[in-house]
Amino acid sequence: EKDFLDTIVKRLEKRGVETEGVSSGEQALKAMQDKRFDVVILDIKMPGGMDGIETLREIKKIQPLTEVLLLTGHGSLETSIEGMTMGAFDYLLKPVKLEDLLSKVAQAFEKKEAHDQKIRAARIRGLIHGPNRPPE
Numbered sequence: 001e002k003d004f005l006d007t008i009v010k011r012l013e014k015r016g017v018e019t020e021g022v023s024s025g026e027q028a029l030k031a032m033q034d035k036r037f038d039v040v041i042l043d044i045k046m047p048g049g050m051d052g053i054e055t056l057r058e059i060k061k062i063q064p065l066t067e068v069l070l071l072t073g074h075g076s077l078e079t080s081i082e083g084m085t086m087g088a089f090d091y092l093l094k095p096v097k098l099e100d101l102l103s104k105v106a107q108a109f110e111k112k113e114a115h116d117q118k119i120r121a122a123r124i125r126g127l128i129h130g131p132n133r134p135p136e
Contacts, residue, residue: 023047025050041071052072
């Protein structure tokens with residue numbers, strides 16, 4: 001929903017979060033071809049040819065470490081659970097309180113940062129110890 005999307009973008013930017021808002025799965029995937037994203041908020045029901053689950057599947061192919069939050073209505077709760085098995089960070093039922101959504105975004109970002117830190121540490125260990133030498 002355009003009004004909700006605009007509100008989320010404004011609230012995140014006000015908190016200093018670099019944000020990009022798009023209104024379809026196709027637009028999201030296009031944006032992700034050129035730029036890395038830490039967290040994506042997806043509605044299960046979106047305009048265009050792709051729903052949230054299809055978009056999630058494609059996001060995980062091109063940016064597997066990106067954390068994805070799903071927004072769902074009561075009628076598509078089963079679909080949200082399916083999304084969780086496909087790698088979504090979590091889901092929230094609509095209508096969602098903005099503060100709850102922002103809290104989940106922060107949690108997803110923290111998880112992504114922790115994962116990135118582990119990857120950086122492993123790369124540094126590889127540089128120090130070499131690929132075939134165990135750490136001392």
